[in-house]
Structure formats: structure tokens, C-alpha cells
Amino acid sequence: MPTIYKFIVFTSFVASILYDFIRADEDSSSLPINQQETTFITGPYLESTGITNVTTQISTHAYLPCKVRQLGNKSVSWVRVRDDHILTVDRMTFIADERFQSHFVENTGVWTLQIKYVQARDAGLYECQVSTEPKVSARVHLHVVVPRTELIGDPDRYVKAGSTVIFRCVVRGALEQPTYIIWYHGSQQIYVENIRGWKVQFERDVEGDTHSSVGTLLIDHARKQHSGNYSCVPSNSAPVQVTLHVINGESSASAVTSACSPSLGIYGNLYPLVLFALFPFIQT
Template sequence: MITEHLYLLEFLIFITVFSGSEAAHAVKRFTGLYTGPYFDPTTTTNITTQLGTHAYLPCKVKQLGNKSVSWIRKRDAHILTVDRYTFIADDRFQAFLVESTDTWTLQVKYVQARDAGQYECQVSTEPKMSHFITLNVVVPKIEILGESDMFVKMGSTVQLKCVITQSLEEPAYIFWYHDGDRVLKYDKNAIDIRLDREGTDTTVSTLIIFHTSSEDSGNYTCSPSNLDSASVLLHVLNGEHPAAMQRGKNSASPIPGWSHLSIGLGLAACTPPRFAITVALTLAIISEVLAC
């Protein structure tokens, strides 16, 4: 029995002598460990998303135990969620746990510009623990190149270019509307719609109208998914001059030749009345002839 105890004592001494460094490392591994919840230091503090898309704000909490995780919107201190329960009437907000990564994620659906700002991920320890994430919302710009009023000759080919810039994601679709009705390219000899992605943040949709007719006149609207729209007014001319059309719509001069008549009345103050009236009528007739 004594011999067995001696062998055991020698074995322990052997382990101590030859495994001293390993034992020291083991002690170091257990020194300074967290004894409760803590935030993963690799968790991001900035999220950038595009207007109209879904945003996901992650919060990695290790060793959570029986503590709760809340999401709070900093600008108004509104509690959005506590664990999986939502405490705001806006159903765009929802929190869920990805257990494999200990990540509580706040989902914001169909992001709006006003959603930008700081969000607090809070753990119910004493005192409270907080991790802040800033949500940045990028608002794409949309425009139809050219003037808001376009004038083209009947029978010509027209290209309407709708350009969307600062777009992190390509729109799911871009629809064109003519006076409220969606433009469909059933006849490729009459209409074509092309979609191109340029660079990392620009999308261009081109509506091509071949052999334009008077029926093609009207309002054309470019409408991407989850974004604002842009419009242009197309005028298909049958020989008339655009300037003449615009002058015809001008309500500031309802009486033809009125300005020339006023000139004549001004001349009457310093010339014989018959001469002044003759000058005014002559100018009015010339104006009408030129407008035709």
C-alpha cells in the first residue's frame, strides 16, 4: 500500500515538473474571463442601407444567461423590442435571435429616411449594458434627362432616359407609364424598353418610341420599385413650331395684336391719330402672318 502511494506521489511530481508551462497557460486562459453577459467586440457600429429596402442591425451578446435584450431608438427613447416581443405599433420593426451566433438582430422593413440615426442594444444587467449602432439611409436620386417638356417631330424616334443614381441596389423593376397607363412593349417595332446598370450605383432605364405619332403625346412617368418617380411631358408636332404652341397657350395676351395696338395708342399721343392707328394695324397683321 505504501509502495502504491509512493508511485502516485512520484507521478504527480513528474506531471508538475514536465507540465509546468502547460499548467501556467491553463491558469492564464481562465484569468480575466467574463462572468456574465458581454458584447462581442467585433460587432459593427455602422449599417448603411438604401431607402425602401430592409435593414438588419446585429447585436452579438455572449453569455447572456437569463438576461433580456432590448432595442431602443435613441432619437425619441422609444423601446422597440424586448427579446422577441415588439413594443411599437409600427410593424416594420422586429427582433429575432440567431442562436448559432448569439446575435439579436433588429429588422427594419421598408426603410424610410426618418429611420436614420442611432439604435441602442441594451442588456438588462445592473447597471445596464449598451451597444450603439448607427443606421445610415441612402436616398437615390431619379431624373429623366432633358427638359420637363420635350418637342419632337411626328415620325421621329424618341428616347426617354430615366437615370437613378446613388442606388446601392438595383431596383427590382422600373415601370413606365403613359398618361397613367403602363407602357408594355408588345410590339418591338413601336416601343422598346432597355435596362442598364452603370457602375456600382447607377441604373438607367430607356424608353424608345419608334415612328412617333400624335397619340404618343402626353405625360411619361418612370416609376422604380420602392422609390419616387420622375415625369416628362412629350409633345409630338405635326409641322407646327414649338414656340408657336407655347405662345398659343399663353393666357397673358388673350387679344391678338394687343401689344401692337398699345404701341399705336402710345404713338397717338405725339403723332396724328390716323398715322398711329395705321402703324398699329400694320404691326398686328405682320404678327399674325408670322405666327401662322
């Protein structure tokens, strides 16, 4: 066989192989990306099907997200898992509690359940459901942080007239610091500028702790009219109370003693009878 004929046959064989390879590659690349890698999804689906954690502070607003793709004409519902209560369907609310609302941002595909003024009982699991068959769903776990208010020192204070009195309360564990801490004497609010000798201070970031704040009330020269109940009231935590007793001279000491030993008042009248009963034994 002539050399030129062998060359033509070889070239045709190589060209045939290359043609088949190129055709196969073109057929594959013409498919959608989802079909090249996995099964093409034609219906609604969620970007996340696991459990999403959301943490918020009591009395603030909570936002629970659910991102849905290719929703079409299907509906999105939010359900409270603990009692299977349907809260919303699309933008409609199906619970009497007006704190619950569903919001949708079309260009993002995100359906958000908003819970206003969150309460401690709102904590728990919520489920985002798409009305497909079978159902498509994802869950969000809402954690509610409840700050605590602590009084530094005893809740009952006994001081002599003219003494300096300092009350302090600390707000701990808050995600957001209180915007204010107000002190009350009875039902009367104590302002920074007042005529009764009170001084009020409010400190944030106590000792480098961004989650603690301190409210301080100072009385330079305690007088009888300063006696009574004082309340520390933060903007985002429960109030605490302390009672001040301003006492004078010797009567003050007896008041403190009787307050610390309430049993003395019960048995004090029996003291003469006890002596009378023991008198014969004392003589012998």
C-alpha cells in the first residue's frame, strides 16, 4: 500500500474520533448546569433544610428567615411546633396574637416571620412549610435571652441619720444594654437634678463586661424623710427593691435590735412568770 494512501486512512480515523468527542462534549454542555451535576429541580425548594438558630432579647423584635426558590403558585406557612398552631399562610395571619406577622421580599425569595415584643414563652421551634406534595419544610429555633437585675447588698438597710447611703443594682446577661436605669422612692421618680440630696449615676461596660450595666443611687446625708422603699427599674430587665430605715440616737439601736430579734416581742411578757417559777430554787 502506498505511503500516501496509509496517511489518508490514518488521518480519516483520527478525524472521526475527534468528531465523536466534540459532539459528545457539545451535547453535555447544552444541558442545564443542574442536569450536568444532579437531577434538575422543577418545583419549589428551600435553600436550607436544617435548623437555623436565632437569638433575641426579651421585649425586642425577632425575625425568623425562610428562603424559598421557585415557589410558583405554592403557599408558604409558618407553624409553631410545640402546639402545631398555624401562625401565618403567605402574608395572612391565622392567630389572634397580633405580634406575629409574615413578610416577603420578592427579589430575595425570603419569607420572614416577625415576632414583636418577644416574650420568654415565645422561645422554641418554628417551622416554615411549603405546600408541596410531599411537604417541603425547614425549622428555626428561637432562643430568648432574659437579662436579670441584681441588687448589691441587703434588701433592708438600717443607717444612722447623717450617714452616706449608696444603692447599686446591676443588669447582667443582656444582649443590648439598657437605655436607662431609673430609681424610684415609693412612686416618686428620682431625677438627676433634685432638691432632696439624691444623686443618680448610670454606668455601661462595667469592668470591661459589655453585657453588664450598673445604676447607682447616692444619698449624702440620710435623713428621716429618706426612709422608705426604693426601686431600681432598668429599661430591659425586671425591677428590684430595697428598703431604707433611717434611725436616730438610742431609739434607733433598740429599733434595730427589735427588728433583728422578732422573737423577743413574743416571749418578753413571759419573763416575770419565769422568774417567779424559779424563785424557790434560787433561794436554796
